[in-house]
Amino acid sequence: MDKIPILKMSDFLLVTIQVDLYDQLAENLESDLINMVKKYNSHGVLIDISAVSIIDSFMGRILGNIAMMSKILDAETVVVGMQPAVAITLIELGLPLKGVHSALNVEKGMALLRSKIHNIEQDISIPADDSSTE
Amino acid sequence: MTTKNEALKALQKRKKEVLEQWMKNQLEDEGLRNNLISDEDQQQTSDELLNLLLAALNDSSIEDVHSRDFEKVLDILSGISISRAKQGFSPRETGVYIFGLKEALLTTLQKDMKDPAQLYSESLKLSKLLDNFAISSFETFIKGREEVILRQTDEITEISTPVIHVWDGVLAMPIIGTLDSARTQIVMENLLQEIVETGSSIAILDISGVPAVDSLVAQHLIKTVSATRLMGAECIISGIRPEIAQTVVHLGIDLSTIITKATLASALKSAFSMLQLEVSKSKINSIPLAAR
Amino acid sequence: MKEQDVVPYRNRVKEHAVKMGMGLVNQTKLITAASELVRNMLKYGGGGIATIETISQGRENGVRLVFADKGPGIKDISLAMKDGFTTGRSLGLGLPGTKRLVSEFLLESTEGKGTTVTIIKWKNG
The missing domain is CATH 1.10.490.130 (Globin-like)
Incomplete structure (x- = not known):
């Protein structure tokens, strides 16, 4: 059985989806990820979907589920790198991905997560947006 | 034969x-x-x-x-x-x-x-x-x-939707003419593509050049804003004339989910504050914007 | 059609769309619509037949997809086309959302006999 690798980076979990998910794989990811959140007591989940060309309502539901389940376990979920065509299609489809935060890329996603859970680290010198280094 | x-x-x-x-x-x-x-x-x-x-x-x-x-x-x-x-x-x-x-x-x-x-x-x-x-x-x-x-x-349609890189992390797109669904798609596509390419987190959509905003145009604007947010960037609508504000309210269109500003200048200002940037007058004339 | 066929089917739809030079956004809309309908067919129709063809009308080229199942059919089509309605465990935006993604959408259903959905996406539509 194929699996989507989940990387642990300090307080966060990082998932990079490189293939178009078929249903079983997506459902496995959902449960694996939630188990990992519990196991490592993670406070943030970062899902990189920059290589995903299609998000239908099923995939949208999986993402929403992950966000809601993580939230219950006190972890925030950020989806990063959504393709423009995917965003336009989701809006047209009427799927706003409620409860899921988004960011343009992994870097900004990390910054967003850190700003959301600033009570974790004493040092919150990292700004909310890295482009503020003018 | x-x-x-x-x-x-x-x-x-x-x-x-x-x-x-x-x-x-x-x-x-x-x-x-x-x-x-x-x-x-x-x-x-x-x-x-x-x-x-x-x-x-x-x-x-x-x-x-x-x-x-x-x-x-x-x-x-x-x-x-x-x-x-x-x-x-x-x-x-x-x-x-x-x-x-x-x-x-x-x-x-x-x-x-x-x-x-x-x-x-x-x-x-x-x-x-x-x-x-x-x-x-x-x-x-x-x-x-x-x-x-x-x-x-x-x-x-190609020439009427330019995306302008106004500041590091801030894009502006002036829309001139009526927004129909075909145009909205092109506007969205160009804007989102540019957001990805430049990694900009704020986009300003200036509608000073849009003659009228009815419920359909408003819906297109809302769609564009939602798509931008879905990508992880923020979208500000600027250039709203008083008569447009009037029709919007009279038609009962809800724009409360969208950040709206009267002018491009005030949109840019709020973009700066979102990015935690400060523009200030300087003794050395190095910051062009502050020269005014 | 089985669950594992969804992704290969989407790839085949993509091939057709790419071949005629459809833009990326329209491609994505078409493939997403196809994905929704295949899932509907698997979930409610108990599987069925999905066909892909390239069509042209005048100057316009497009892709036509037909999804036919022999499931229980849809009782009230106008209700099924309303945003937010669902009988299954989904978000309930399958049909109306899908309709917004394509140029033409035709739903025929006979209770007890099955459902056929035909969609067309024009290259520039």
Whole structure:
């Protein structure tokens, strides 16, 4: 059985989806990820979907589920790198991905997560947006 | 080519006469402008068209205007129609050209066929056929025009949606003209693509150039904002004129989920504060924006 | 059609769309719509037949997809086309959302006999 690798980076979990998910794989990811959140007591989940060309309502539901389940376990979920065509299609489809935060890329996603859970680290010198280094 | 049809036999026999008659018909027509095309060229294409037509005509095809036998004829006809349109002929003139052939065919037919009933039925078939050709030449002409319009529309949409990189991390897109769904799609595509490429986290959509905002336009704006947010960037709508604010409220459109600003300047200002940037007057004239 | 066929099917739809030079956004909309309908067919129709063809009308080229199942059919089509309606465990935006993604959408259903959905996406539509 194929699996989507989940990387642990300090307080966060990082998932990079490189293939178009078929249903079983997506459902496995959902449960694996939630188990990992519990196991490592993670406070943030970062899902990189920059290589995903299609998000239908099923995939949208999986993402929403992950966000809601993580939230219950006190972890925030950020989806990063959504393709423009995917965003336009989701809006047209009427799927706003409620409860899921988004960011343009992994870097900004990390910054967003850190700003959301600033009570974790004493040092919150990292700004909310890295482009503020003018 | 063997045929049982008397009319066709007669026409094939008298091909030259038909051509002469046709050319004569055209010269008689006042509308003909011989400065656009030389007589020799005209003669040559007409001869070719007639040859193809007579070759395509047989016992079965004369009954059926949509017969596949006429494919070649229609091909050359559309070629003539397009080249004539380019040469500056009006569609009427091209129509007259084809109706001239019909007249010539019918006149020639009259000479050979003595039985009125038969003559009538064959003439009817031929006119139906030629009428169809004339219509198809019109269609080709219109199609040619449509292509031009389509290309221009593409060009207009292309040039009317520029994305401006106003600051590090801030994009602006002035929209000029009405926002319909096709345009919204292009606006969204260009804007989102640019957001990805530049990694900008704030986009300003300036609608000073949009003549009116009705519920449909508002819906398109909301869609664009939602798509931008879905990607992880923020979108500010600026350039809202007082009358637009009035209509929006009167129509009961809810724009409360969107950040709206009256001017591009105030949008930029709020973009700066979102990015935690400060623009201040400096003693050394190094910051251009603050010079004002 | 089985669940594992969804992704290969989407790839085939994509091939058709790419071949005719459809833009990326329209491609994505078409493939997403196809994905929604295949899932509907698997979930409610118990599987069925999905076909892909390239069509042209005048100057426009497009892709036509037909999804036919022999499932229970849809009782009230106008209700099924309303935003937010669902009988299954989904978000309930399958049909109306899908309709917004394509140029033409035709839903035929006979109760007890099955459902056929035909969609067309024009290259520039």
